Amino acid sequence: MSVTHLxxxxxxxxxxxxxxxxxxxxxxxxxxxxxxFFTPDAIDKVVRDSAPFEGSAFYxxxxxxxxxxxxxxxxxPGHVFNRQVASSKGLIADDQIGADSxxxxxxxxxxxxAFIARVVDVExxxxxxxxxxxxxxxxxxxGMELGWHFDNSSFAITMLVQAPERGGIFEYVPGVRTAAxxxxxxxRVGRILDGxxxxxxxxxxxxxxxxxxxxxxxxxxxxxxxxxxxxxxVFAFNDxxxxxxxxxxxxxxxxxxx
Ligand SMILES: O=C(O)CCC(=O)C(=O)O
Ligand SMILES: [Fe+2]
Numbered sequence: 001m002s003v004t005h006l007x008x009x010x011x012x013x014x015x016x017x018x019x020x021x022x023x024x025x026x027x028x029x030x031x032x033x034x035x036x037f038f039t040p041d042a043i044d045k046v047v048r049d050s051a052p053f054e055g056s057a058f059y060x061x062x063x064x065x066x067x068x069x070x071x072x073x074x075x076x077p078g079h080v081f082n083r084q085v086a087s088s089k090g091l092i093a094d095d096q097i098g099a100d101s102x103x104x105x106x107x108x109x110x111x112x113x114a115f116i117a118r119v120v121d122v123e124x125x126x127x128x129x130x131x132x133x134x135x136x137x138x139x140x141x142x143g144m145e146l147g148w149h150f151d152n153s154s155f156a157i158t159m160l161v162q163a164p165e166r167g168g169i170f171e172y173v174p175g176v177r178t179a180a181x182x183x184x185x186x187x188r189v190g191r192i193l194d195g196x197x198x199x200x201x202x203x204x205x206x207x208x209x210x211x212x213x214x215x216x217x218x219x220x221x222x223x224x225x226x227x228x229x230x231x232x233x234v235f236a237f238n239d240x241x242x243x244x245x246x247x248x249x250x251x252x253x254x255x256x257x258x
Contacts, residue, residue: 003109005042005102010035011209014111019118022211026119030174030217031202037209038159042102046161047206049101050092050137050231057090057139058255066148066189066218080186083193085147089140089221089230093132093254107135107235116237119211120155125237130244132254133236137161140168140230146221148193150177151214152245157235158210165226171199172212172219179215192218 002008011034012018026032038046063084065071071082097103106112107127117125127134140146173192177185191197199218204210212219224230250257 001111003106003111005039005106006112007036007039011037013115016118019115022115022119023121026211026213031172031210031212032119033202033204033211034209035205036207038102038106038207040207042106043161043207045102046233047231049098050161053092053096053137054090054139054141054229054231056096057092057137058253059088059090060252060255061088062252063087064147064149066150066193067184068149068152080190080193081184083190085149085193085220086145087147087149088144089138089146090144091136091138091254093136094128094134095131097135097137103135103137103233103235113237116157116211120239122239125239126241126243128236128238128244129242130250131258132250132256133245136234136236138230138232138234140164140221140224140232142226142229143223144230145223148218148220150179150216150218152249153236154179154213154215154239155237156212156214157237159233159235160204160206160208160210160231161233162229162231163206164224164228164230167223167225168230169222170202170204170210170219171222172202172217173197173199174213174217176218177216189218 022032063086075081176188177183247257
């Protein structure tokens with residue numbers, strides 16, 4: 001069966017052997033890129049749908065630690081846990097993405113979900129139970145960036161919609177911490193923040209599907225350069241049903257709770 005909007009000739013996501021090969025690549029490299037996963041027509045529609053929302057995106061314009069938590073005053077301001085980085089990009093939430101969007105069609109497609117579950121090696125994957133967090137579109141105009149961080153979700157799936165002229169580079173260091181064991185990897189995080197350990201970069205084009213283990217990989221996106229806004233979709237899934245972000249997290253990320 002084919003999935004509308006997807007290039008299944010190059011990416012036979014229904015084949016178990018293809019999914020297993022993808023899983024191995026994700027495990028070995030900490031990241032996986034499926035080139036030209038979305039069809040050109042789907043990308044064109046997503047660009048046309050997304051561009052008008054740039055002005056209504058929410059720009060938190062805040063600083064945060066790499067763990068995306070409140071600071072811990074007991075540790076003091078110089079501690080790696082409390083070091084602040086800047087994120088200036090904006091985003092729109094799931095409830096601002098149209099019912100007719102190719103993004104929604106793919107996100108909800110059972111074949112796509114079964115493939116993602118196989119690649120990340122879980123039984124089933126689930127959308128967020130809140131109305132905002134499942135599909136997000138990010139906007140980074142000239143000078144805007146996403147600071148170093150670890151994701152809340154165990155894995156992240158992104159798709160670049162519109163590439164900037166320059167900048168907007170995705171940098172990452174895979175497997176820095178093991179969130180499952182509560183290890184915060186302070187020494188290594190400190191070295192990366194100080195520029196003493198150099199990250200890897202991933203280069204991808206509009207329509208490519210990108211998967212990485214963002215909960216344990218420290219990653220950032222460098223400032224956009226030039227007049228073209230970097231636009232990127234994030235598909236978020238959980239390995240348990242019923243997960244919702246807290247009201248305070250929703251307010252931080254989206255400026256609202258519903
Ligand atoms: O913009 C990107 O390429 C990565 C986005 C990301 O890391 C995030 O949304 O947490
Ligand atoms: Fe991230």
